[in-house]
Amino acid sequence: xxxxxxxxxxxxxxxxxxxxxxxxxxxxxxxxxxxxxxxxxxxxxxxxxxxxxxxxxxxxxxxxxxxxxxxxxxxxxxxxxxxxxxxxxxxxxxxxxxxxxxxxxxxxxxxxxxxxxxxxxxxxxxxxxxxxxxxxxxxxxxxxxxxxxxxxxxxxxxxxxxxxxxxxxxxxxxxxxxxxxxxxxxxxxxxxxxxxxxxxx
Numbered sequence: 065x066x067x068x069x070x071x072x073x074x075x076x077x078x079x080x081x082x083x084x085x086x087x088x089x090x091x092x093x094x095x096x097x098x099x100x101x102x103x104x105x106x107x108x109x110x111x112x113x114x115x116x117x118x119x120x121x122x123x124x125x126x127x128x129x130x131x132x133x134x135x136x137x138x139x140x141x142x143x144x145x146x147x148x149x150x151x152x153x154x155x156x157x158x159x160x161x162x163x164x165x166x167x168x169x170x171x172x173x174x175x176x177x178x179x180x181x182x183x184x185x186x187x188x189x190x191x192x193x194x195x196x197x198x199x200x201x202x203x204x205x206x207x208x209x210x211x212x213x214x215x216x217x218x219x220x221x222x223x224x225x226x227x228x229x230x231x232x233x234x235x236x237x238x239x240x241x242x243x244x245x246x247x248x249x250x251x252x253x254x255x256x257x258x259x260x261x262x263x264x265x
Contacts, residue, residue: 070088074092080192094181097172100168102232104164105162109128112158113149118154119141119171121184122170123158123167125164140234150200169202216243216244216250217256
């Protein structure tokens with residue numbers, strides 16, 4: 065086993081379940097390694113999502129494109145995060161999402177069939193992926209409630225507080241697409257927040 069390549073994903077798993085050396089070896093034997101260049105797709109709308117992806121390095125995003133050509137970003141994923149089209153992966157129907165790289169990235173892919181094998185041979189992984197699914201559902205519900213109840217400025221402040229690493233790496237146009245506003249409006253929000261912080265300093 066090439067430990068450096070799999071060190072991060074094994075640390076990710078170890079937060080929720082404890083593996084023996086043999087279980088770790090079996091798990092990483094199922095993973096496929098892939099480099100994705102900036103702007104290259106991991107998944108496109110209409111594809112069936114066969115893999116769950118773990119980001120070893122870089123930054124990816126999942127998004128949809130509406131009838132007017134506007135992008136709506138569902139998720140960013142940086143190092144130590146998982147990403148995929150949950151609907152398509154579970155139903156094995158054509159998906160609605162695109163997933164591409166905002167930076168040159170390295171991902172580890174777990175095929176759906178191998179994930180089922182993993183559940184059969186190492187049942188504790190069912191708990192691990194259940195926890196991931198639950199955490200994802202909680203965050204999506206929080207985001208929905210925030211979109212309903214908060215202003216764009218409040219949502220930007222919360223995003224910056226919650227994801228400082230993403231704010232530092234992702235272009236403003238992408239943050240705006242995640243928040244559902246124009247880049248110009250986001251720029252205005254940031255200027256107003258800067259003025260407010262200067263007055264209170």
